[in-house]
Amino acid sequence: MSPPLLSVDGIWKEFGELVVLKDVSFDLERHQVLTVVGPSGSGKSTLLRCLNLLEPIDDGQIRLEGVDISDPEFDPDPVRRRIGIVFQSFNLFPHLSVLGNITLAPRKVLRISRPAAEEQARALLSRFDLIDKIDEYPDRISGGQQQRVAIIRALAMSPDLMLFDEPTSALDPELVGEVLDVMRVLAAEGMTMVVVSHELAFAREAADRVIFMDAGMVVEDGPPGQVLEDPQTDRARRFLRLVQEG
């Protein structure tokens, strides 16, 4: 039996005195969609940044297809190609057009030729109904469009795993839907995803698993039906009630 795509094994992360991640462990199989929920400060974002090696962990292991990528002597750059991340604040490159944003990494990292990279970009943009924005600069398109471009930018690297760090939290409510739609499509197509989000509806529909984190620890871990409707712990219950009321 092949190892899970992602294996997080007892990771700890400290910022000085503050322990942000405490003994976090979970496995993720290919094609699974994992949603991480929890109050702010629970370490969700840090978890994602550790997964794509933007932050080094202090203890524990992260394995990608069985290979320990968290080893300090491991070169992180090749790994980052295989893990795509979408940020809350989009982080598009303002000095490049949409096309430029999408084709930069495939050309410079994967060494794909410019025509090939542009063709791939066009295909992706068409698929997600953004082809008419191809030559626009980020400041000319809406927040929802920017985030969808950011997702496409990550997809252009053909990652094995996509991470989403509160992708809709910075969006106006009417724009949230278009981004969630893209994520639903990706999930349906079999992309392995870890999504940190408050959008519980999305979790219910698209996620295979939900993790509830609080104060750096995994408190609940199970299918959405269980974690979201019938949580085991008080903390989870309290949090979910707050979110649902909000």
Add this chain to the structure above:
Amino acid sequence: MTEATTPRREPGISPGRARRLAVHQRQRRRSLAIGAASTVAVFGTVGLVVANSPGWPTVRQTFFSWEHLQASFPEIWSGFGRNVRIFLIAEVLILVVALLLAVIRNSRSPFLTPLRIGATVYVDVVRGIPTIILLYLLGFGVPALRLQGVPNSQEFWAIVTLVVSYSAYVAEVYRAGIESVHESQRSAARSLGLRSAQSMQYVVLPQAVRRVVPPLLNDFVALQKDSALLALLGVQEAFRESQIYVARTFNFTAYLAAALLFLILTIPLARFTDYLIRREQKRTAGTSL
């Protein structure tokens, strides 16, 4: 549920709208008239006061003489060509050298440590020395050593001095620009798999450079003026030509002529800088920090 319909616009203009338009137009015309009248009044008064002051004829003749302007202009104009040449060459070199310095100072690789130290020392030392001292050291001092293969030309050493001096300042401008690019841009670039150097080259530097174009242009204007230092090495550039004329005739209009030539370059550049600032503000307004 019926869809809300856009209110239909009546053809023509409603009385309310017309009144608003008329009032606005009236106000605009009034502002313009007042502005024009007060400008004429102020400048006119100043002009009258100056023209009628007792010393004015002498001042006018000494500083604003049309004859002397015409007489001195040809030499000054041809001398100005030398100024233009050296500041154009110097500017290109400065932009490159300063960028190298900034990137070196920003690097983290241990291999570059001696370069990093050298760059920091260089910037600190050079920024503290008056350019004119540098010019004498490099323009007279080094040629005096009579080293083999070292060029002797005044223009060469003036350019070297300006490049050495200005690169230190411009490097700091670049550094500020690099640091002003939010860390999240770098995170995004690295997350896509770009290596550190690639992130710098394709994501951080392009944004940093665009942001610091206004201070870079300011430094360029200062450089244009400092091209007059070339005179100290003996070259007959614009300032020196005007000085020769003044020494002969005791009329200072020639200095004004030289100043005007510099202004013709620097003022459009200042306006262009303003335009670029406005354009860049619009560009980066909508994106993430």
Add this chain to the structure above:
Amino acid sequence: MKRTIVLLAVLGMVMTACATEGGDSTTTTGDSGVTSTEAPAPETTTTEPGPSCAKEDLNLVTPGQLTIGTDDPSFPPWFDFDGGPSTGTGFESAVAYAVAEELGFTADEVVWTVVPFNNSYAPGEKDFDFDINQISITEEREQAVDFSDGYYTVNQALLGFSDSEIAGATSLDDLKGYVLGAQVGTTSLDFIEEVIQPDADPLVFDTNADAKASFDAGQLDGLILDLPTAFFVSAVEIEGSAVIAQFPTGDDEGEQFGMLFEDGNPLRDCVNQALANVDLDAIQDEWLSDVVDAPIIETS
């Protein structure tokens, strides 16, 4: 946009200011408004009875004291480099003290003040009684300042390196192909531009010190200086240099050094009286006799 309009308006005003009213092409300053306690002196240099030149009647910047200006540093053979002008060492220092003595001043009553060469002959009020600093008497300068009678006839000279090509020059034409240098605003520069007329633009410096530095660095072929200065540089200051040639001027009297006064200063006439009683030949013998007979290149 508004700022551009304003700036254009200002520029326009400046140009208008220049354009209106033709005026003369040569300008003089207005009267420097010398306030003197006696009637203005007649513009003659005779020793006829005029205003008194008794010491207590002299028109001075500071009463009881003779304030003389010269540049700093001051060079031999005109002054003493280390000790400055007040040592009495050097041709001009000796002349100055001799004139002072004739006017009735003791050495203690002579005070020296620094006046950069470029400022001395410019029009305007002066903070010295007279300036002595190898200043040649020229018509243009006389429009801005007054000069005493000449106290030294000066030849321009060419300083070059004895092992260089220019050392073989024997005529004005020979010099046309070289890069020459001189200080700005000097008759030496005028000599280059009007008499020698070289093909290449000469190098022009703020001070003689800069000119010498450039020459020493091999950046120019020859410096034009007055003969005694050129000789001093070649003998003492720059090794390997020599006075390649001297150029006697065509005029009867030749180029003359004069003491420089503020325009209209009556002190000038008293100084001329004093100068007439000074034995210039003796002073010249003492300080300038070493000046070598450099080869002569005729200029006419």
